[in-house]
Amino acid sequence: MQDAITNVINKSDVQGLYLDTNSMTNLEQYFTSGELRVKAAATISANASSIIKEAVAKSLLYSDITRPGGNMYTTRRYAACIRDLDYYLRYSTYAMLAGDTSILDERVLNGLKETYNSLGVPIGATVQAIQAMKEVTASLTGPDAGREMGVYFDYICSGLGN
Numbered sequence: 006m007q008d009a010i011t012n013v014i015n016k017s018d019v020q021g022l023y024l025d026t027n028s029m030t031n032l033e034q035y036f037t038s039g040e041l042r043v044k045a046a047a048t049i050s051a052n053a054s055s056i057i058k059e060a061v062a063k064s065l066l067y068s069d070i071t072r073p074g075g076n077m078y079t080t081r082r083y084a085a086c087i088r089d090l091d092y093y094l095r096y097s098t099y100a101m102l103a104g105d106t107s108i109l110d111e112r113v114l115n116g117l118k119e120t121y122n123s124l125g126v127p128i129g130a131t132v133q134a135i136q137a138m139k140e141v142t143a144s145l146t147g148p149d150a151g152r153e154m155g156v157y158f159d160y161i162c163s164g165l166g167n
């Protein structure tokens with residue numbers, strides 16, 4: 006896993022150079038937004054289950070997915086879906102703290118699309134639920150942190166899409 010700091014340092018190191026202006030600016034932005042990131046992570050962790058509940062109510066509940074024949078039907082599959090959403094929320098929060106997407110590639114997206122396809126988990130509906138979490142999260146953390154979290158929610162969605 007990388008973060009905004011190791012990312013910039015590794016890039017300079019492979020060239021054997023000190024940080025250039027661009028890298029300095031990137032780092033400065035990361036440090037300046039540090040408090041925002043930590044506060045957002047605290048808000049999200051204190052409200053994780055209600056964020057997921059509200060997102061599910063906005064996107065999946067009362068749709069065919071939760072009725073007989075739907076992929077969320079039966080409590081076992083319903084619970085698996087909620088657990089998956091919790092993974093997406095938690096790992097997006099880690100990535101937002103790190104300011105880097107690599108943790109999502111390594112621990113979440115690796116093989117995920119194939120697993121979903123082989124189990125018949127609908128990817129479109131999953132993306133809708135993640136987008137709903139993005140909205141609910143932004144309304145709790147405020148627009149700046151919401152935008153930052155949005156980067157990582159969107160990253161998961163596009164990783165599921167390709």
Ligand SMILES: CCC1=C(C)/C(=C/C2=NC(=C\c3[nH]c(/C=C4\NC(=O)[C@H](C)[C@H]4CC)c(C)c3CCC(=O)O)/C(CCC(=O)O)=C2C)NC1=O
Nearest residue numbers: 070076077082085086089092112113124126127130131134
């Ligand atoms: C931390 C990284 C990580 C991820 C991301 C992960 C996902 C993941 N979700 C799974 C299943 C599942 N995922 C869902 C999810 C859904 N079904 C829907 O209709 C909804 C749209 C959606 C929720 C938004 C369901 C229902 C299953 C169970 C499918 C089945 O067994 O039939 C499975 C198969 C094994 C299992 O059931 O536990 C994996 C590996 N596991 C991991 O370790």
